[in-house]
Amino acid sequence: MGSLLEKFAGKIDLIYIDPPFATGADFKVNNEIGERGLEVEKEHTALEEKAYRDTWGKGFESYLAMLHERFIALRDLLSETGTLYVHVDPTVSPSVRLMLDEVFGSGNFLNEIAWCYKERERILDFYNPKHDVLLFYAKKRDAGRTFNWKEAVEEYSVVTRAKFKYKDEKGDYQIRGRNVQGSPVRAADGLTPEDETKYPGLTYRDYLHERAGVSPRDWWEISIINKAADERLYYPTQKPEELVKRIVGVSSNPGQLVADFFCGSGTTLATAEKLGRRWIGCDLSRWAIHVTRKRLLGIEGCKPFEVLNLGKYERKYWQGITFGESKRDGEQLAIFQYIAFILKLYGAEPLAGMQHLHGKKGKAVVHIGAVDAPVTIDEINGCIEECLAVKQTELHVLGWEWEMGLANLMVEEAKHRGVKLLLLNIPREVMEQQAVDKGDIRFFEVAHLEVDIKQDKGCKVTVGLKDFAFLYADLIPEEVRSKIKKWSDYIDYWAVDWNFQNDTFMNGWVAYRTRKERKLPLTSDPYVYEKPGKYTIMVKVVDIFGNDTSQVFETNIGH
Ligand SMILES: C[S@@+](CC[C@H](N)C(=O)[O-])C[C@H]1O[C@@H](n2cnc3c(N)ncnc32)[C@H](O)[C@@H]1O
DSSP: OHHHHHHHTTTEEEEEEOOOOTTOGGGOEEEEETTTTEEEEEOOOHHHHHHHHHHHTTTHHHHHHHHHHHHHHHHHHEEEEEEEEEEEOTTTHHHHHHHHHHHHOGGGEEEEEEEEOOOSOOOOSSOOOOEEEEEEEESSTTSOOOOOGGGGOBOOOHHHHHTOOEEETTEEEEEEEOOOTTOTTTTOOSBOHHHHHHOGGGEEEEEGGGSOOBOOOSEEEOOOOOTTOTTOOOOTTOOOHHHHHHHHHHHOOTTOEEEETTOTTTHHHHHHHHTTOEEEEOOSOHHHHHHHHHHHHTSTTOOOOOOOOOSGGGOOSOTTOOOTTOOOSSHHHHHHHHHHHHHHHHTOEEOOSOSSOOEEETTEEEEEOOSSSOBOHHHHHHHHHHHHHTTOOEEEEEESSBOTTOHHHHHHHHHHTTOEEEEEEOOGGGGOHHHHHHTOOOOEEOOEEEEEEEEOSTTEEEEEEEEEEOGGGGGSOHHHHTTOOOGGGGEEEEEEETTOOSSSOOOSEEEEOOSSOOOOOSBOOOEEOSSOEEEEEEEEEEETTSOEEEEEEEEEETO
16 A cells, blocks of 8 residues: 555545454455366465464554554555544454544544344344444545435435325325414425415425535445355455445545555455445455456556555665574574575575575576565566676576566566576475475566467467466365366466557456356457557466466557
């Protein structure tokens, strides 16, 4: 979130966040594989495990510390007229409220809204907890926030409605007295048709449909998403669009910027998109980002959007590593131990005096990625620079996670610069003492993709997927893995940018599986270039766990 401040400080009009409640269960996801819908539960990735430890490692205290840091960033991101909704459950809401009062100022607290639902009733020895809490704050109470209350107007009570007991061609009405001085029926309601006849100039028909309605209350009855609902994405903590629609409708105007920094399945972003707002979403989990991406693509007329990696990428040092059992008598020592540990498992010798290059294995120099952040393009570029400076031509980079879309792109780039680059995953087993002791550790190459580009006469091109190496097979239980017959079952989504410009990937053609449609075409629709020439085609594949693999292809179209 900190990385957004540079560009968006003071620019966001509405923030809704639904951070994980203090359980950590949100990281687990169930997903389907291939066409036959085999179910698999994905385990935590290294990054998620680190975040989990950061958030709940020291119990509630660390959970609150994680939120506190984010609340400060939220306040700075909000515009002067902006508002914030923090969605929590009643067990944590008192502490969160105190913290928000401190960060935003208690005078900027507007409401505590109860979101009430009735589903999944249980018999307990205390009252059934059937509401969540939304803490509603203004950045500055009197700065003129957006509050379109008519977007959430409530129905009149049965008693009020019953007063509109007469009907004509325009609708239901009651008869009221005009506010005329001296009138015997001045401002009276509940008058009869006889009164109307008797005082024609002093009465009027008060129509129900002309009334503005009741201003929204601070408790909302909205059902949770039911099993058969179209919007259901099987994301365990998904919230109903109806709930978020109310928030976005009331507290923002079309064209304004809405953000959700724990976006999960993308409910806020999808709702904002449908209501014509601009939006920003973040989530730590790749799976969440992937579910959100597909959800947005499924919205008719969805405007173009980018998926970016944000985070601690600028870090030059291995800050805050909490790895293994190492006693931390200083951060540097812990980092040194971590690097030495991974180098040893990889069979490499440590290398001293370098900034990015940590070891040497045979002819190759080795770089070890941080345990709590993905390896980035910048980081690899730094390694390549150093290789060139010390005349090394083979580089192995070992990482836990990778900046989205990095792999094949970097290998090609390194090749151009005369360095043979190998990207390898650090397997989860390095955290298991037993596997380490047995020497059972294998480092797998980062996903690889084979593609066939066919050119017809003229400038017509199709892209076909030929092979895909799925890296995370070891995260899938053996009984499920043995039933998977085709490499393509591991692919959940793929897309083609027909004219990649070395910056943002633009979806030119996209195919993905949904819960309803499990089939995935492996050949794209044809694309016709306007004129012959050299073009870079980029193909992006997202696997069933939300990991991106991208590859670029230089083509000479029409020749
Ligand atoms: C309760 S869910 C949000 C659900 C969402 N409102 C929806 O409708 O789908 C919380 C989300 O926070 C994400 N998360 C947990 N810790 C995080 C962190 N430290 N930074 C960013 N996202 C985090 C989880 O991956 C999860 O998707």
